[in-house]
Amino acid sequence: MTHTPPAVQRVRAWLVSRRELATVTAAGLLIAGAWGFRLVAGAAGSGGAHAGLAARQPYTILMTAAAVIAGIPVAHEAFTRLRARQFSIALLVTIAAAGALWIGEPWEAGAVTFLFVFGGYLESMTLARTRAALRGLIDLAPRTARVLRDGELMVIPAEEVLPGETVVVLPGDRVPVDGRVKSGRAALDTAALTGEPLPVETGPGDTVLGGSISCGGHLEIEAVRVGPDTTFSRLIYLVAEAQEQKPKVQRLLDTFARWYTPLVIASSGVLLAVTRDIHLGLTFLVIACPGALVVASPVAVVAGLGHAARRGILIKGGERLERIARVDTVTFDKTGTLTRGRPVVETVIAFGGAEDEHRVCVLALAAAAEQRSEHHLATAILAHAREHGIEPVPAAEWRLEPGLGAVARGGDGGAAGEEMGEILVGNRRLLAAYGIALSAEQEAAIAAREAMGETVAVVAAGGQAAGLIGITDPVRPGADRLVAALRKAGVRHTVMLTGDNQAASARVAGLMGINEVRAGLLPAEKVAAIRELQAQGHVVAMVGDGINDAPALATADVSVAMGASGTQAAIEAADVALMTDRLEQVPYAIGLSRRILGVVRQNVAFAVGVVVLLMAGVVGRQVHLAGGMLVHEASVLLVIANGMRLLGDKPGKGT
């Protein structure tokens, strides 16, 4: 697919790409040379007027050459823009430089044009840097696919795979499509998509995303989404789109530049007419170029968004920054967002004794009773049992008591099962239904676990309570620091909106320090809750991952989708997509948005201040062309440096 251009083309392209650098270097050297001549002549030429004059000639020639070399691309740009009926800054510079040469001030002409091309070069370097993030992503996009067609393995362009076809992935290959593993196992590096640093073990039935790299193993995948529909392609489109959108401040400046240039030209014309001082008119013209103002916003936005993207935070467009920065309330979905969404066994307590073997026994009993259940608590118990090397004993008889638990009768001659008789795993009501009483001590143990927010399954065998198993949906790593970090980012109110029960929700909220819990909500009630917060004057962000959160995400002022575990729909609709499931990205994204806007404001204020001061200085005849230009360009560099600061932004910084 990729076509390598011939060598000639490469050389040409190289020259084109370096033309700016070549111009800047050549003009810079000529200017340096001219100053060198003048200094040497100044040192040697104290002897008389004649020597001074001789030295002046090479100086003038070199400086004029510099002005011409740097001026040609500027004039070219001014001309093409003018033809497109655009008044540009280049036009200001061209007129100013031509005027300076005409009145015999080659140094001013050289300085003006040199600084302009130098600024342009810096600007395109910044631009290249922001494009690099996107280019880096595209480089990771899969190009070819090994496809099984009519029993034959063939290599075709990745976008030509059809949904439903079988794709083979060998070690080192990039997975070309989103799909489901049909057979084989492999470790997949998904870092480009999720930021997850460790390879993920993948096997039959698992979903794989295009763009992952196989680190070893062999996979046969059924293609589900191909070409432009893969998660990876969409990610690229999102980044590309984000780079095109500009925040309000920046759009304002774009229109500003359009009327500013003619206004300045007209004012300098008036100034010239009134004072009859061509030098003053030209100086005014050059100084008025709003270089710093024009780059003030884009540099900051682009550096900030690019930096965020590299950390796995996609902020979809600069114009959302303003809204994100105003967020004062963050609402969270619980299951899958704050927690992992996969219950695990937290505690196992045996009433018979505190030794490990007692606990193992309780677990073995529970596993025997639950092995055929598909309840999510059963899954957690079975997984925990396997971790401890317990293979559940097959039960002879098994039934589910809906809403209560499971009951099994001892295994077929298996020693454990035979002795135990009837095994029960379930809640208190199950035990009551089977006439098994709990001692006060046992009741207290259960109540204690429940107070911790665990869901308790009581295990009984042979007509006696044997122990309990406490199950929780663990919170994601970093969740405990989330609220503090949000507060630091300026979020005063945190709310949990969940469909889960009050006790479990309150436990998670308490663990995390979340202000408010609204449990047992249906999707529509989540929407109502967000509307209510908005009606109170809050700017609300919603963090969620699933289809059931989609309405709430759409209602919130700012929507944040947990990308790695989230659904496509959520990622696409969201203002901010987190490519990793790390919660600390939420406060970071808010804080970063504030810092980006802060830098934009600093830059705009600074740039306006400098230009206004300089223009006043010119009219008051305090500022001259060369010095003014120097201050001017120094302000451009400061503004760029201030914006680039965001590239080194670290999490955990206050606003």
Next chain:
Amino acid sequence: MAAQTKAQMIMLRNLNCPVCAAKLETAARQLPGMKSARVAFGSGALHVEYDPDQLTEERIRELVRRTGLEVAAVMPGARAR
């Protein structure tokens, strides 16, 4: 809309001036079979939609080269929504 459309996102190298971007956009729109062409300056990409019976990717690459730019990568384009 029976005629088929191929959408591509062509990543460009050396797209340094907005003027070149506008030039390329205009030229691309004049290619026979081109349905839409848009140069995104910020991301440095040429988004095209064309009829693959009338126009080939090679011709678009050719145009890009003639404009003094270079093709860095070609991606399938986002499906029109």
